[in-house]
Amino acid sequence: MKEFSYRTREADIDGLDGRAFDVLIIGGGIIGAGIANTLAEAGISVILVDKGDFAGATSSGSSKMIHGGLRYLAQGRINLTRHLLRERNYLESHVDLVKAKNFDILIGDGLWSRLEIITGLFIYRLLGGGAHSRYIRNEGKYPDNVKGYYTFKDCVTDDALLTVYNIVSAHERGAECLNYMRFNGYETKADGIHASLQDMVSRKTCTVKANVLVNCAGSWSRDILEFPVETRNRMKLSKGIHLILPREVYPEENAVVLKSPIDGRQLFLIPRGEVVIAGTTDVFTDEPNDFEVTDRDRHYVLESIKRFAPMASEGKIIGEYAGIRTLYGDSNEPGRMSRDFKLIGGKNTLTVIGGKVTDYRRVSRKASAEICRMLSRKARLSGRPSIPYSRAGGDLISGIVNYECPLSVEDIVRRRTGAFFFSPDSGKSLIRQLDSDLENKLGVMRNNGFFSGQQNR
Ligand SMILES: Cc1cc2nc3c(=O)[nH]c(=O)nc-3n(C[C@H](O)[C@H](O)[C@H](O)COP(=O)(O)OP(=O)(O)OC[C@H]3O[C@@H](n4cnc5c(N)ncnc54)[C@H](O)[C@@H]3O)c2cc1C
Known part of the structure; x- marks a missing residue:
């Protein structure tokens, strides 16, 4: 396994100025990570920032x-x-980070009708396979307005870790992957794109050359490149928030799909180990940095789940988080806009809008094929981009520090161990455990003070 740490990052940045790559990817979310991994597997030279x-x-x-x-x-x-179902099935059988989970979908007043759900689940099974779901009468498991429910299987994952594993795999295959490195703009010259990058640790800037620039900047993607007005107007953002609550508020094993009594929207209560995740909302925003959970968001989710988790209250919230969907279309209602992805090509540029975590391999394959076309390269793209990286045994934190390039405690707690999301104390006990020895290992970031409590927003 190749070292991928703050040390290699520093060395890589030292030699970066003036280097040339086939492809520059902006954004290390699941979409940028998946594309980098696919291209690197095909032998194309990639830098992702x-x-x-x-x-x-x-x-x-x-x-x-x-x-x-x-x-x-x-x-x-x-x-x-x-x-999506094809991808779900593939990921469930090939990626350890993806696990099956049973979901109960509820029939009754203010919920769904039996006919709706029978039809829906029949087609779902036809498209995705799996076991036949049986109607189960509600005998006290759910509130009285629930007449019964069907149980069906989907899957859950750790989205951040799936992303990090794709990044590490891309790095292992030769891609240059740099976190805390901002893309500040570019010029097109005779020999290709000259992009200006800034190391957010040292604040130093450098220039790299690339033949194709791939914009996977999520909610910021509208601001990375210039788009015709009609295209830009169709690029919309919608925020969704989640609350993390202790399992005592919803001790069942199965996740539940419910309808909000406020506006009839579909919400989920998803038990994950010692916590339950409740969400989500779907509200247009114009602000790419709008990752705040407001009182109104919190109130909406708590009111929506109250009948199923009566003990859930503001005081019980362990943690909360938000995400922003990038959507493409004309609808004035976020819930009606397609969740499918859209590729927008320009001169030597490609922008990816949307792309579910579930669908990241399909998005990566399609985007990579387009990038190869732009490069006039006949690369063999794997139909099944794989994640060769897996954690070796031994000390978990040392492994993370040496092979997954965290630069802060928050990187470890939120995006390498999931402790923030899945532990009942939001990772506080892990932080206490880490503090004594991590300072030496990650001295590089502690010394400059830039990262203390920093959120990547
Ligand atoms: C509330 C909510 C719930 C969802 N639930 C699910 C679900 O259960 N299952 C599912 O399959 N999908 C789900 N999705 C969809 C999925 O999460 C997203 O589509 C996906 O994570 C988008 O990934 P991305 O890589 O495009 O964007 P992001 O993860 O946002 O990545 C973009 C990256 O670009 C970087 N960036 C921006 N500007 C610059 C710059 N100038 N220089 C360098 N880097 C830059 C950012 O720092 C960021 O890390 C959900 C989405 C939301 C909002």
């Missing part, structure tokens, strides 16, 4: 489901659901 940590934005802020989306089926988006 993220202005914060890898997976520091929406790719650690999702509902963490790997699913076909029954809701998309109800909207008639059969093709999208088919693709």
Whole structure:
């Protein structure tokens, strides 16, 4: 395994100025990570940069489901659901980070009708396979307005870790992957794109050359390149938040799909080990940095889940987080906009809008094929981009520090161990454990004070 740490990062940055690559990818969320991994596997020279940590934005802020989306089926988006289910099945059987989870979908007053769900689950099974779901009468498991429920299987993951594993795999295959490295702009010259990058640790800038620039900057992608007005107007952002609550508020094993009594939207309560994740919202925003959870968001989720988790209250919230969807289309309602991805080509540039975590391999393959076309390269793209990286035994934190390039305690707690999301104390006990020895290992970032408490937003 190749070292990938703050040490290699520093050495790589030292020799970066003036280097030339086939492809520069802006954004180390799941989409940029997947594309870097696919291209690197095909032998194309790639540099990927993220202005914060890898997976520091929406790719650690999702509902963490790997699913076909029954809701998309109800909207008639059969093709999208088919693709998502195919990806779900592949990931479940090939990627350890993706695990099956049972979901109960509820029938009753203010919820769904039996006919709706029978039809939906029949098509879902037709498209994605799996066991037949049986109707189970509610005998006290759920509140009285629930007449019964169907249990079906989807999957869950750690979105941030899936992203980091793709990055490490890309790095292992020769891609240059740099976190805390901001793209500040570019010029097109006779020999290609000259991009200006800034190391957010030292604040030094440098220039790299690339033949193709790939914009995977998520909620910031509208600001990376210039777009025609009609295109830009269709690039919309929608924020979604989640609350992390202790398992005592919802002690069941199965996740539950419910309808909010406030506006009839679909929400989830998803048990994950010692916590339960409740969400989400879907509200247009114009601000790419809008990762704040407001009182209104919190109140909406708590009111929506109250009947199923009566003990849930503001005082019980362990943690909360937000993500921003990038959507493409004309609808005035975020819930009606397609969750499928869109590729927007320019002169030597490619922008990826959307792309679910579930769908990242399909997005990566399609985007990579387009990039190879732009490079006039006949690369063999793997139909099944793989994640060769897995953690070796031994001390977990040393392994993370040496092979997954965290630069701060927050990088470890949020995006390498998931302790912030999945532990009942938001990772505080892990932080206490880390403090004594990590300072020496990661001295590079502690010394400059830049990262203390920093959030990649
Ligand atoms: C609330 C919510 C719930 C969701 N739930 C699910 C789910 O359960 N299952 C599922 O499959 N999908 C889900 N999704 C969708 C999925 O999370 C996103 O589509 C996906 O994470 C987007 O990844 P990305 O790489 O495009 O963007 P991001 O993860 O946002 O990555 C973009 C990156 O670009 C970087 N960047 C921006 N500007 C610059 C710059 N100038 N220089 C360098 N770097 C830059 C940012 O720092 C950021 O890390 C959900 C989305 C939301 C919002």
